[in-house]
Amino acid sequence: xxxxxxxxxxxxxxxxxxxxxxxxxxxxxxxxxxxAAITAxxxxxxxxxxxxxxxxxxxxxxxxxxxxxxxxxxxxxxxGDGFVAARLLADRxxxxxxxxxxxxxxxxxxxxxxxxxxxGAIESIAGLQPDRYDLIVDALFGxxxxxxxxxxxxxxxxxxxxxxxxVVAVDVPSGLSGDTGASQGxxxxxxxxVTFFRLKxxxxxxxxxxxxxxxxxxxxxxxxxxxxxxxxxATTFRNAPALWREDWPSHAVETHKYRRGAVLVVAGGxxxxxxxxxxxxAALRVGAGQATIGCRPExxxxxxxxxxxxxxxRAVADSEALGRLLAEPRLSAVLIGPALGLxxxxxxxxxxxxxxxxxxxxxxxxxxxxxxxxxSLKRLVARRRGACVLTPHEGEFERLxxxxxxxxxxxxxxxxxxxxxxxxAAVVVLKGPDTVIASPDGRAAINTTGSPALATAGSGDVxxxxxxxxxxxxxxAFEAACAAVWxxxxxxxxxxxxxxxxxxxxxxxxxxGEVAGS
Numbered sequence: 001x002x003x004x005x006x007x008x009x010x011x012x013x014x015x016x017x018x019x020x021x022x023x024x025x026x027x028x029x030x031x032x033x034x035x036a037a038i039t040a041x042x043x044x045x046x047x048x049x050x051x052x053x054x055x056x057x058x059x060x061x062x063x064x065x066x067x068x069x070x071x072x073x074x075x076x077x078x079x080g081d082g083f084v085a086a087r088l089l090a091d092r093x094x095x096x097x098x099x100x101x102x103x104x105x106x107x108x109x110x111x112x113x114x115x116x117x118x119x120g121a122i123e124s125i126a127g128l129q130p131d132r133y134d135l136i137v138d139a140l141f142g143x144x145x146x147x148x149x150x151x152x153x154x155x156x157x158x159x160x161x162x163x164x165x166x167v168v169a170v171d172v173p174s175g176l177s178g179d180t181g182a183s184q185g186x187x188x189x190x191x192x193x194v195t196f197f198r199l200k201x202x203x204x205x206x207x208x209x210x211x212x213x214x215x216x217x218x219x220x221x222x223x224x225x226x227x228x229x230x231x232x233x234a235t236t237f238r239n240a241p242a243l244w245r246e247d248w249p250s251h252a253v254e255t256h257k258y259r260r261g262a263v264l265v266v267a268g269g270x271x272x273x274x275x276x277x278x279x280x281x282a283a284l285r286v287g288a289g290q291a292t293i294g295c296r297p298e299x300x301x302x303x304x305x306x307x308x309x310x311x312x313x314r315a316v317a318d319s320e321a322l323g324r325l326l327a328e329p330r331l332s333a334v335l336i337g338p339a340l341g342l343x344x345x346x347x348x349x350x351x352x353x354x355x356x357x358x359x360x361x362x363x364x365x366x367x368x369x370x371x372x373x374x375x376s377l378k379r380l381v382a383r384r385r386g387a388c389v390l391t392p393h394e395g396e397f398e399r400l401x402x403x404x405x406x407x408x409x410x411x412x413x414x415x416x417x418x419x420x421x422x423x424x425a426a427v428v429v430l431k432g433p434d435t436v437i438a439s440p441d442g443r444a445a446i447n448t449t450g451s452p453a454l455a456t457a458g459s460g461d462v463x464x465x466x467x468x469x470x471x472x473x474x475x476x477a478f479e480a481a482c483a484a485v486w487x488x489x490x491x492x493x494x495x496x497x498x499x500x501x502x503x504x505x506x507x508x509x510x511x512x513g514e515v516a517g518s
């Protein structure tokens with residue numbers, strides 16, 4: 001079972017305003033936020049009015065004067081927001097057609113009250129032709145929908161998507177899960193989504209991120225301090241510098257290379273010289289003072305013949321020699337996995353790293369070698385003095401955790417990563433276009449930087465090196481992983497299509513001033 005999220009030791013730090021601005025709320029959390037505001041004295045009708053106002057404002061920015069707008073409303077509060085938006089758009093001179101997906105008698109509470117304020121006709125969704133309108137507002141279903149769209153609604157959504165018309169969705173596109181970003185059937189493809197108070201995981205997790213279009217976050221009058229408290233701290237975030245900038249390495253003028261951290265990259269044989277060097281170079285570029293390649297003796301000459309000259313090389317004949325290297329007091333972090341190999345010597349090297357106390361990043365082949373030991377992984381990691389970071393892509397994650405039902409059978413990428421972090425007692429970086437970083441203490445972040453240019457050989461090796469370089473400089477493991485993932489994505493954006501992994505460390509270097517705030 002997934003361990004409950006524990007209150008963090010520094011509740012005040014976790015609830016600084018800059019962090020709660022990055023907080024994500026799942027569907028249940030947003031319902032509690034609404035209720036907290038109502039309990040504190042804000043009327044639900046006022047929250048709905050402000051939500052509808054935000055949607056109307058978004059439509060006005062997109063529509064030409066007098067445009068013909070179709071507002072599609074459903075039976076819940078999402079439909080209530082749509083009624084508000086329709087009324088305000090009509091007041092501003094747009095030609096508004098409102099269609100309801102259910103009988104009006106099914107409306108209740110605030111949604112029914114807002115329907116009473118709408119003085120125009122209410123059409124049925126049957127037979128609608130979305131392509132006859134200039135713009136469509138999707139207020140059919142909100143983030144809490146837990147079943148596929150069916151019948152006339154599914155047919156209508158398919159027609160909306162086929163129409164090619166611009167869609168502004170309320171909260172999330174209908175058919176999309178606000179918690180997972182997934183859909184089991186038809187889902188609206190929106191040009192813009194207007195959501196309220198805080199983003200939801202489904203706005204950032206794929207395919208939800210692509211289906212939402214541009215996401216606009218509207219303030220509807222919910223005070224953050226009513227939601228994020230010492231007893232209920234924010235634990236899920238959008239990854240951004242404010243999340244980890246306070247832990248970013250800062251070096252005094254009298255520093256030297258060992259104070260800036262020494263990284264060891266454990267390499268394999270001659271067949272894979274490039275990958276570990278990419279990791280080592282990235283560790284240097286992100287600020288580590290020294291990076292050493294520890295390779296098999298037969299590969300030493302190949303490593304020594306390749307640049308950059310700043311990289312050091314050490315021959316490591318066996319696990320005993322590696323153990324001595326790992327025990328050196330000046331060593332600050334280790335990266336193992338890129339082009340390590342899958343033979344017995346590689347397996348012994350992974351176990352040597354797990355026995356050592358130095359903070360470690362396990363990637364690529366190291367993860368494949370760990371898969372048969374997944375049952376004992378938590379014990380192996382928990383007895384280490386240093387932090388451990390695992391960096392699987394989806395395939396490696398499946399190999400690692402397919403035998404753990406509470407992880408493998410969880411549909412949400414966010415929750416799979418979070419459960420895996422608890423199971424492994426390690427920070428887990430579940431890579432992809434929507435990389436999730438999860439800590440055993442319950443914190444998690446979803447990354448939004450990056451581009452398709454990063455889908456290139458060696459890109460993951462660079463990421464592993466960035467994490468190791470930041471660990472070596474003393475960053476806590478969760479913050480180091482978040483910072484490295486964000487930088488890696490930004491570097492991919494800056495370098496653009498055509499980049500190769502060798503370009504990434506240099507692109508990262510150019511971003512360091514931006515991160516440090518200079």
